[in-house]
Amino acid sequence: MRARPFAPPFDRVEVDADAAPLPFAERFLARLPGSIPVRLRQPRDPAPAGRRTVHVTREPGAFLKPCPCSPGAVRCGYRVFTPAFQCPFGCTYCFLRLYAPDAPLTLYANLEDAEAELAAAARKWEGSVRVGTGQFADSLALDPWTGHARWLLDLFERLPGVQLELKTKSARVEALLDRRPPPNAVAAWSVNPPERIASDEPGSATLAERLEAAAAAARAGYRVGFHFDPVVAEEGWEAAYRGVIGALFEAVEPSRVAWVSLGTLRFPPRFLEEWGPRLRGRRAFFGELVPGEDGKLRYFWPLRKRVYRVLAEALRREGGPELRVYLCMESPAMWGAALGWRPREDEVEGYLAAGASAGAPDPGGR
Numbered sequence: 001m002r003a004r005p006f007a008p009p010f011d012r013v014e015v016d017a018d019a020a021p022l023p024f025a026e027r028f029l030a031r032l033p034g035s036i037p038v039r040l041r042q043p044r045d046p047a048p049a050g051r052r053t054v055h056v057t058r059e060p061g062a063f064l065k066p067c068p069c070s071p072g073a074v075r076c077g078y079r080v081f082t083p084a085f086q087c088p089f090g091c092t093y094c095f096l097r098l099y100a101p102d103a104p105l106t107l108y109a110n111l112e113d114a115e116a117e118l119a120a121a122a123r124k125w126e127g128s129v130r131v132g133t134g135q136f137a138d139s140l141a142l143d144p145w146t147g148h149a150r151w152l153l154d155l156f157e158r159l160p161g162v163q164l165e166l167k168t169k170s171a172r173v174e175a176l177l178d179r180r181p182p183p184n185a186v187a188a189w190s191v192n193p194p195e196r197i198a199s200d201e202p203g204s205a206t207l208a209e210r211l212e213a214a215a216a217a218a219r220a221g222y223r224v225g226f227h228f229d230p231v232v233a234e235e236g237w238e239a240a241y242r243g244v245i246g247a248l249f250e251a252v253e254p255s256r257v258a259w260v261s262l263g264t265l266r267f268p269p270r271f272l273e274e275w276g277p278r279l280r281g282r283r284a285f286f287g288e289l290v291p292g293e294d295g296k297l298r299y300f301w302p303l304r305k306r307v308y309r310v311l312a313e314a315l316r317r318e319g320g321p322e323l324r325v326y327l328c329m330e331s332p333a334m335w336g337a338a339l340g341w342r343p344r345e346d347e348v349e350g351y352l353a354a355g356a357s358a359g360a361p362d363p364g365g366r
C-alpha cells in the first residue's frame with residue numbers, strides 16, 4: 001500500500017513539566033523528527049494554542065464517557081475513549097471548529113490512568129460494548145508519532161467483550177498491518193464523495209487512499225466500518241454517494257464490513273453565527289435547514305428520509321441484506337420511516353455488536 005510521506009501535521013511541541021517523565025511522553029518525543037522544536041512548559045506558562053501545536057499533558061478527568069448523542073435520538077450505546085483531543089484536519093463541518101477552534105493537538109500522557117479506568121468500567125459492562133477513540137480526535141492521523149493504535153489494540157485484546165473502533169479520515173494503518181488483528185477491533189473510515197473531500201476536508205486522505213487503507217486492513221483480518229457522515233445533499237448527491245458505495249464494495253468484501261452509519265449534515269445555529277461569514281456563498285451550508293427537536297439545524301424531514309432510504313437501499317443492494325446500517329443522531333420515527341425498524345435503545349448496541357463479530361475469521365493463521 002502506498003502512503004503519503006510521513007510529514008507531521010504539526011510544527012511545534014509543548015510538553016508539560018509534570019507529563020514529561022511519563023512513558024508515553026518519552027516514546028512520543030523519541031519518535032519526533034529533529035526538525036520539530038520541543039519546549040518544556042511550566043505551570044504558569046501561557047496555554048498552548050492552535051492546531052499546528054502538539055500539547056503533551058495529563059488528563060485530570062475521565063478518559064471514558066458515553067457518547068453525548070442528541071436529545072430524542074436513538075442512541076447506539078457508543079462509548080468514547082479519549083487519549084487525545086483535537087484533529088489536524090480542517091473539515092468545514094466539524095463540531096470541534098465551534099467548541100475548540102484554537103485548541104492544540106492535545107495528547108494525554110497519563111495513559112496508565114486511562115487503562116485503569118477502562119478496565120474498571122469493563123468489569124461492570126454486560127454484553128458487548130462498543131468503544132471508539134474517533135469522536136474528539138482522529139484515531140489514526142497522528143499514529144506514526146503517538147503509537148496509539150498499537151497501545152489500543154494491545155489493551156482491547158485483553159478485553160474480549162469490548163469492541164474497539166478506530167475511526168479516521170487518514171490512511172495511517174501501518175500499525176494495524178504490523179500486528180495480528182484482535183478479533184474485537186474494527187478499523188473505520190468516514191467517507192464522502194471525492195469532490196466533497198477535496199472542498200471540505202482539507203489535509204485528510206482522499207477517498208481512494210481511505211478505501212485502499214480499508215482494503216489493506218480487511219485483507220489483514222480486520223473488520224472495517226464506514227461512516228457516511230455528514231451526508232451533504234447538494235445537487236447531484238444521489239449519483240455522488242452511489243459512486244462512493246460502488247467504490248467501497250469494490251475495495252472491501254461486504255463480509256468484512258462490521259457496520260455503516262448514516263448521518264446528514266447538522267450543526268447548532270451558533271455554528272453559522274461563528275463560521276457563516278467564511279462559508280458565504282456555499283449552498284451546502286445555507287440551504288433549507290430547519291431546527292430539530294435538539295435545536296440543531298438539519299435538512300427538512302422529507303429530504304433526510306429520502307437520503308437515508310436511498311443510501312440504505314444502495315448499501316444493502318451492493319453489500320447484501322445482512323449489512324448493519326444505522327442512523328446517527330436520528331429519532332425513532334426517522335429510523336422507522338427510513339429503515340423500516342424502530343429499535344428500542346438497547347437493541348441497536350446488540351445489532352451492531354453482532355456485525356462486528358459475525359463471520360470473524362480466525363486471525364491466528366497470520
Ligand code: SF4
Nearest residue numbers: 067069076078328329
Ligand atoms: S447514534 Fe451517533 S451520536 Fe448517538 S450514541 Fe451513537 S454514535 Fe453517538
